[in-house]
Amino acid sequence: MKKLVIFGVGLIGGSVALALKKTKTPATIVGVGRSAESLQTALDLGVIDVDTSDVAAAIKDADLVLIAAPVAQTPAILNAIKPHLNASTVITDAGSTKGDVLQCAKDILGEQFNQFVGGHPIAGAEKSGVSAATADLYLNKNVVLTPTAETDPEAIALVKTLWQACGANVSEMTAATHDGIFAAVSHLPHLLAFALVDDIASRTNAEQLFGFAASGFRDFTRIAGSHPEMWRDISLANRTALLNELDAYQQELSKLQQLLKAQDGAGLEALFERASVARNNWGESRKQNQ
Numbered sequence: 375m376k377k378l379v380i381f382g383v384g385l386i387g388g389s390v391a392l393a394l395k396k397t398k399t400p401a402t403i404v405g406v407g408r409s410a411e412s413l414q415t416a417l418d419l420g421v422i423d424v425d426t427s428d429v430a431a432a433i434k435d436a437d438l439v440l441i442a443a444p445v446a447q448t449p450a451i452l453n454a455i456k457p458h459l460n461a462s463t464v465i466t467d468a469g470s471t472k473g474d475v476l477q478c479a480k481d482i483l484g485e486q487f488n489q490f491v492g493g494h495p496i497a498g499a500e501k502s503g504v505s506a507a508t509a510d511l512y513l514n515k516n517v518v519l520t521p522t523a524e525t526d527p528e529a530i531a532l533v534k535t536l537w538q539a540c541g542a543n544v545s546e547m548t549a550a551t552h553d554g555i556f557a558a559v560s561h562l563p564h565l566l567a568f569a570l571v572d573d574i575a576s577r578t579n580a581e582q583l584f585g586f587a588a589s590g591f592r593d594f595t596r597i598a599g600s601h602p603e604m605w606r607d608i609s610l611a612n613r614t615a616l617l618n619e620l621d622a623y624q625q626e627l628s629k630l631q632q633l634l635k636a637q638d639g640a641g642l643e644a645l646f647e648r649a650s651v652a653r654n655n656w657g658e659s660r661k662q663n664q
Contacts, residue, residue, distance in 0.1 A: 378401045393541065410444075438466065445607045466490070488524050493561075516543050557615035565609065571598040
């Protein structure tokens with residue numbers, strides 16, 4: 375790969391660039407974004423080699439285009455790059471939803487859809503922006519690719535190589551499977567954290583409540599510090615699966631409510647025990663796989 379173009383040089387795109395530079399991949403990394411200030415910061419930090427607002431110049435002779443902007447920006451980016459793509463340019467993304475992105479890519483790219491590989495790195499931080507980027511963000515982390523029957527195998531191989539160069543473990547699944555899984559284990563937890571903090575912050579004694587909040591509140595709500603625009607887009611894009619997960623969670627809350635009303639200590643302890651065992655088993659499994 376001689377030229378990589380990154381749309382959205384923030385935490386995700388910037389960390390890809392830094393990881394490649396760490397491995398001394400001989401690719402020119404071009405950054406494209408909405409904010410000239412952010413791109414200048416990326417240049418100053420040595421994250422990218424070139425910044426430009428000229429899409430045609432950016433795409434010229436590009437081997438790979440990575441869309442690392444919020445998912446709602448994907449249609450505009452694909453429409454902007456389509457006239458300048460050649461037959462060998464591969465396009466991928468790093469969005470947290472995949473069904474909507476693949477449909478969008480198919481509608482816009484048409485015959486060139488076979489050059490698009492949906493992707494999702496399962497890594498991040500509560501802070502956003504290129505200043506938060508790190509070369510080790512993807513080390514031993516999972517990246518999911520969601521190719522279709524139409525996807526060019528060579529395009530899949532190039533994108534897989536990109537993420538492996540960043541230190542990631544790459545797997546493949548369908549977009550529908552991906553969106554169902556991450557609605558449950560990623561998108562729902564973010565909504566719950568945002569909702570709890572918003573609830574506490576809106577109360578008349580919010581200052582007092584925050585003043586006494588400790589490690590449990592900190593750990594549970596850490597992800598509520600995440601990028602609001604990005605999570606707005608993710609929530610709307612995966613709303614069907616997310617609404618199903620909210621219904622399931624509300625049923626679990628109703629179960630807890632009934633146990634409390636009935637003063638059913640044995641029922642509460644049994645629920646807590648099941649959850650504790652499952653959580654500890656998951657934690658041990660993660661340690662063994664790292």
